[in-house]
Amino acid sequence: MNVSPQPAEVDLPPLSARSVVLSLLLGTHPPELPVKELVRAVEPFGVGGSTLRAALSRMVAAGDLRRTDAVYGLSDRLLDRQRRQDEAVEARTRAWRGDWEMVVITATGRSPAERAELRGRLSTLRLAELREGVWLRPANLRRTLPHELTQVAQTYTARPDRPGSELAAQLWPLDAWAATARGLLAHVADAHRPADRFTAFAAVVRHLLADPVLPPELLPAHWPGPSLRAAYGDYQREVTRRIGR
Numbered sequence: 001m002n003v004s005p006q007p008a009e010v011d012l013p014p015l016s017a018r019s020v021v022l023s024l025l026l027g028t029h030p031p032e033l034p035v036k037e038l039v040r041a042v043e044p045f046g047v048g049g050s051t052l053r054a055a056l057s058r059m060v061a062a063g064d065l066r067r068t069d070a071v072y073g074l075s076d077r078l079l080d081r082q083r084r085q086d087e088a089v090e091a092r093t094r095a096w097r098g099d100w101e102m103v104v105i106t107a108t109g110r111s112p113a114e115r116a117e118l119r120g121r122l123s124t125l126r127l128a129e130l131r132e133g134v135w136l137r138p139a140n141l142r143r144t145l146p147h148e149l150t151q152v153a154q155t156y157t158a159r160p161d162r163p164g165s166e167l168a169a170q171l172w173p174l175d176a177w178a179a180t181a182r183g184l185l186a187h188v189a190d191a192h193r194p195a196d197r198f199t200a201f202a203a204v205v206r207h208l209l210a211d212p213v214l215p216p217e218l219l220p221a222h223w224p225g226p227s228l229r230a231a232y233g234d235y236q237r238e239v240t241r242r243i244g245r
Helices: 017-026 035-045 049-061 076-090 112-124 147-151 164-171 174-190 194-209 225-244
Strands: 032-034 065-068 071-074 100-105 128-131 134-138 153-158
Touching: 017 032, 017 035, 017 049, 017 071, 017 076, 017 194, 032 035, 035 049, 035 071, 035 194, 049 065, 049 071, 071 076, 076 194, 076 225, 112 128, 128 164, 134 164, 147 153, 174 194, 174 225, 194 225
Parallel strands: none
Antiparallel strands: 032 071, 065 071, 100 134, 100 153, 128 134
């Protein structure tokens, strides 16, 4: 008997003024808004004008935002985050022919901070660590690996002997990701107040960033990734229309 996978419970903490501003700008193209529009946009989420202005000042000082006259936009650092977020939603893929990307770390003598930064960078590229220094994923993404990786690693195209679905299940917690995704889908379906929907979809974006975007043949049955991505796309268009008005 087939049993439908169950959603996981999700715990969504309330968003701070900073989180609301960043979420709005990360979902806006181009990622900048006049302060008067920001005041209007954050009001449904319980952020008052004085709280917003204090948060904007702190964010400019911290390098999160840049200010030109009365217009606030994302800093260069956060523009890169927006690009990754857009890629998480778009998930640009190609037909998979069985090849895997493999990155083998060759640099030595790096500090713990440098190693942690590299691990984070490789995870952002949706690679997973098979063992220390060996990272891989199916070659189904429409992208090229950054040139700077050649300074610390060698890149290869590989064909593992193990079944791809078995290897994928070892590299990524697919069942746990899918259960959380179903929980988020259930949560956004029940969220009606603007603040509740905003909080829920901020969590959806974070979860999509952790989606390995594997070929369909390597995924468990009833994979909820496309549904979660479509739900966020609909919400993003809704927010864009609201800001435009």
